[in-house]
Amino acid sequence: MSSSQPRGSWRRWCSALVFGLLVAGCGKEFSEQAYFVPDDLYAAAAVGSDHLWAAGYFGAIYRTTDGGRSWKKLPSGTQKSIYDISFADEKHGWAVGRRGFVIHTTDGGESWERQDIPRRPSRHIFGIHAIDAEHAWAVGDWGGRYYTADAGETWEDRSFLVYEDHPTFKYLSEAELAAFERGDKVYDDLYMNDIFFLDSERGWIVGEYGIIYRTADGGQTWEKSKILGDVHFEDIEFPKSASEIPRELWPMLFEASELLLEKEYLRVRIEAFMTRDELRKTGNTFLADARAEAVRDFLEGEGVSQDRIRILNATPFDEEDVDMNVFRKKKLNARPFARIAVLETPFLFDIKFKDRSEGLIAGLGGVLMRSNDGGRTWKYVESDSRQALFAVGFGAQRLVAVGDKGLRRVSSDGGATWETPQQGFPKVFAFMRDADFGNEQRGWIVGGDSLVLRTSDGGLTWESISIGSGAEAAGHGAGE
Structure with a gap:
């Protein structure tokens, strides 16, 4: 087995x-x-x-x-x-x-x-x-x-x-x-x-x-089951136009790191956003990426292995082969924040x-x-x-x-x-x-x-x- x-x-x-x-x-x-x-x-x-x-x-x-x-x-x-x-x-x-x-x-x-x-x-x-x-x-x-x-x-x-x-x-x-x-x-x-x-x-x-699959028709069709985890993290709010994690949020990330180290079967997916106003004023199309990377670096610094962390909608290295407008739209939100989603694996x-x-x-x-x-x-x-x-x-x-x-x-x-x-x-x-x-x-x-x-x-x-x-x-x- x-x-x-x-x-x-x-x-x-x-x-x-x-x-x-x-x-x-x-x-x-x-x-x-x-x-x-x-x-x-x-x-x-x-x-x-x-x-x-x-x-x-x-x-x-x-x-x-x-x-x-x-x-x-x-x-x-x-x-x-x-x-x-x-x-x-x-x-x-x-x-x-x-x-x-x-x-x-x-x-x-x-x-x-x-x-x-x-x-x-x-x-x-x-x-x-x-x-x-x-x-x-x-x-x-x-x-x-x-x-x-x-x-x-x-x-x-x-x-x-x-x-x-x-x-x-x-x-x-x-x-x-x-x-x-x-x-x-x-x-x-x-x-x-x-x-x-x-x-x-x-x-x-x-x-x-x-992975958990179930069938009720003798295997003709299979549906994925859902694991109801009990670990959830609050969103990380960033100051306008900033990519550094506010010091007052460090305790929350310390606690998150400890939980991830204790429960080795958990992985995380980081998704970060910026506002239209930030994009217009700074022109920095990579601000959301920088926020996601800051969260990732914090977790890695506390001992969470890199293979357990994934950044969602990261800007590709080769920008010539992709439509950057599509990526920018995915990163825009009314709030400047990063979300840490827990993956049950x-x-x-x-x-x-x-x-x-x-x-x-x-x-x-x-x-x-x-x-x-x-x-x-x-x-x-x-x-x-x-x-x-x-x-x-x-x-x-x-x-x-x-x-x-x-x-x-x-x-x-x-x-x-x-x-x-x-x-x-x-x-x-x-x-x-x-x-x-x-x-x-x-x-x-x-x-x-x-x-x-x-x-x-x-x-x-x-x-x-x-x-x-x-x-x-x-x-x-x-x-x-």
């Missing part, structure tokens, strides 16, 4: 190296013994109370059909990292991952078949959701969005494209502009990290830069819905968001952490959010408030990468070093489950 490309821990490499040396040196008697090398697990797919598939590094896929009492390592047929896995029922499922591979099973994972998916220029597939045995959706980088209605025999490329009215159209390279003029597809350079369908009609996609990893109304999103920097209107709008809820949250889950008793370095948060009031569990949750220091509930009572969390946690009481308490050396193994070579 993540745009990052996870890697195994140094302990796995050391274990594998030591194992290889010992086998080489000690002969047949030693090689007959069973040794378990843990795999980092990135994805979980639960069906009912007893069935779970956990997948991750080196193409590893583990399955339990008895609620975690016993495990089998399945032959995935790939050595590439699996980023997501989804099952429609106990038999039919898909797994996707690094370098855009897709594999499909119709026998619960006993065997897997590779499928072809239109993925250029995509390199990775990050998310998959099986709606039923025939229908599934997948998402990836470069705006990747793919759909099958025939169990993966064919996949339709429904990726997000760049059009003339797209916000990034002006930043296309010469090669991309030439492709656009030829009528070729120009793909949106965005990571789509996760996709979730509640039923055959209602689905959601999340990705980088605060969190990097989002995971999205899930409990029903048609209630949804949760987890993201980078401890981002947690909640929706009560089917995903039309989203509000931040406090996680009290700046570490990454990778996954969320709905239990009957408590909601759960998990992430990097053992980060976990639970909610007992439907997601309005979150806290660190003081009991009923094992002390974990590895990353926890995914969470999934087969029903309201039985849920699972998976993560680094073959971590598996299980709840049987709707998320109220969790226990550690060992895959261990008892897992029936399927061999794999070196992977990525």
Whole structure:
């Protein structure tokens, strides 16, 4: 589900190296013994109370059909990292991952078949959701969005494209502009990290830069959702014909800088104006630009990185190729001021819905968001952490959010408030990468070093489950 490309821990490499040396040196008697090398697990797919598939590094896929009492390592047929896995029922499922591979099973994972998916220029597939045995959706980088209605025999490329009215159209390279003029597809350079369908009609996609899309017609059309942020800045009023920020407004900008440094997922767009009277008296056509640059320089001076600041309607360097009258008109206003608009651009990893109304999103920097209107709008809820949250889950008793370095948060009031569990949750220091509930009572969390946690009481308490050396193994070579 993540745009990052996870890697195994140094302990796995050391274990594998030591194992290889010992086998080489000690002969047949030693090689007959069973040794378990843990795999980092990135994805979980639960069906009912007893069935779970956990997948991750080196193409590893583990399955339990008895609620975690016993495990089998399945032959995935790939050595590439699996980023997501989804099952429609106990038999039919898909797994996707690094370098855009897709594999499909119709026998619960006993065997897997590779499928072809239109993925250029995509390199990775990050998310998959099986709606039923025939229908599934997948998402990836470069705006990747793919759909099958025939169990993966064919996949339709429904990726997000760049059009003339797209916000990034002006930043296309010469090669991309030439492709656009030829009528070729120009793909949106965005990571789509996760996709979730509640039923055959209602689905959601999340990705980088605060991207949230929703559909209510089975994916025929998609609408962009809105993040209702709680950070707003007052306009900066300038003295007539001046471009320096008044000293009495510095405290407001100091506070703005602190908020931006605290909430790294926010970006700002600066738009400055001048009056007709100022233009007439000074003849300075760049006065509005100077005001915008003064605000930008102030924020940068306080530590806000340049890539998080954008100036709107900046005068182009090459004035000969543009109509300057158009730019002047955009900069004229009855007031001499600058506006700082806050852009909600969190990097989002995971999205899930409990029903048609209630949804949760987890993201980078401890981002947690909640929706009560089917995903039309989203509000931040406090996680009290700046570490990454990778996954969320709905239990009957408590909601759960998990992430990097053992980060976990639970909610007992439907997601309005979150806290660190003081009991009923094992002390974990590895990353926890995914969470999934087969029903309201039985849920699972998976993560680094073959971590598996299980709840049987709707998320109220969790226990550690060992895959261990008892897992029936399927061999794999070196992977990525």
